[in-house]
Amino acid sequence: MKKYPRTEKYASDCVSANWMGPNPLWLLEELCEHMELKPGMKVLDMGCGKGLTSVFLAKEFGVTVFANDLWISATENLKRFEEAGVADLVFPIHAEAHALPYAEGFFDAAIAIDSYHYYGADEAYFPCTYAKLVKPGGQFGIVVPGLTHEFEKGYPDTLKEHWEGEMFSFHSKGWWRHLWEKTGIVEITACYDMEGPKEIWRPWAKWAKANLGFNDVEFLDSDTNDDIALIVMSATKQQNRLISGSSPCGSI
Numbered sequence: 001m002k003k004y005p006r007t008e009k010y011a012s013d014c015v016s017a018n019w020m021g022p023n024p025l026w027l028l029e030e031l032c033e034h035m036e037l038k039p040g041m042k043v044l045d046m047g048c049g050k051g052l053t054s055v056f057l058a059k060e061f062g063v064t065v066f067a068n069d070l071w072i073s074a075t076e077n078l079k080r081f082e083e084a085g086v087a088d089l090v091f092p093i094h095a096e097a098h099a100l101p102y103a104e105g106f107f108d109a110a111i112a113i114d115s116y117h118y119y120g121a122d123e124a125y126f127p128c129t130y131a132k133l134v135k136p137g138g139q140f141g142i143v144v145p146g147l148t149h150e151f152e153k154g155y156p157d158t159l160k161e162h163w164e165g166e167m168f169s170f171h172s173k174g175w176w177r178h179l180w181e182k183t184g185i186v187e188i189t190a191c192y193d194m195e196g197p198k199e200i201w202r203p204w205a206k207w208a209k210a211n212l213g214f215n216d217v218e219f220l221d222s223d224t225n226d227d228i229a230l231i232v233m234s235a236t237k238q239q240n241r242l243i244s245g246s247s248p249c250g251s252i
């Protein structure tokens, strides 16, 4: 498997005490190869979960992070940020993706690791909500679980037994690219499937089976045609533009 040298600095027991899906630091380190993050930048870490990625962003790049999550409380995350010594750079926020408390154009970058597919797979979310948060010239980056291509039924036959309703937000890289590209708001700077997605997913799958009774191991094992993907996509926001007509999105 590809090496992630920055991630190696973080104790694996600390990662597995806080991960909520396939090693979020591996996914973030891969994404960061396509983003330019510098000290002083304001970064939204959407769906940060227990904040592993927020700590990583602050420590590795010196950016100021708004660690936004829904399922995990801000108070709980604040304790983790204090313990990690980054509470002066990372601000925990509890907010739902459609009711975010941020000013338009506030962020230099918005990142979402294993999270964007939960709220961002509808056509209007990016142009009407998410894209507004980042300033012109700013950056976006996501890593999402998905499929190597689109299937008529939404999933391949091999995955039928373990397919769950929420997985209908699993799509191909081409689908994700089109979702953002067609808005004209961004230029896509990278969009590809990570190498060895099941190898990346498996340590979490084993942990989640043993600790939470999840069936990710069976899900991965059933993928005999290698249709499962982990998709990396980054983009840069174009300069200000106006959507014409009576769009409720208005100026973005």
Ligand SMILES: C[S@@+](CC[C@H](N)C(=O)[O-])C[C@H]1O[C@@H](n2cnc3c(N)ncnc32)[C@H](O)[C@@H]1O
Pocket (backbone or CB within 6 Å): 018, 019, 020, 021, 022, 023, 024, 046, 047, 048, 049, 050, 052, 053, 068, 069, 070, 071, 072, 095, 096, 097, 098, 113, 114, 115, 118, 119
């Ligand atoms: C699979 S977890 C991943 C968490 C973390 N990024 C990680 O990899 O460990 C998905 C995260 O997305 C967040 N999320 C899901 N739906 C959301 C929504 N509607 N608004 C805000 N966050 C949401 C959840 O709170 C959850 O922490």
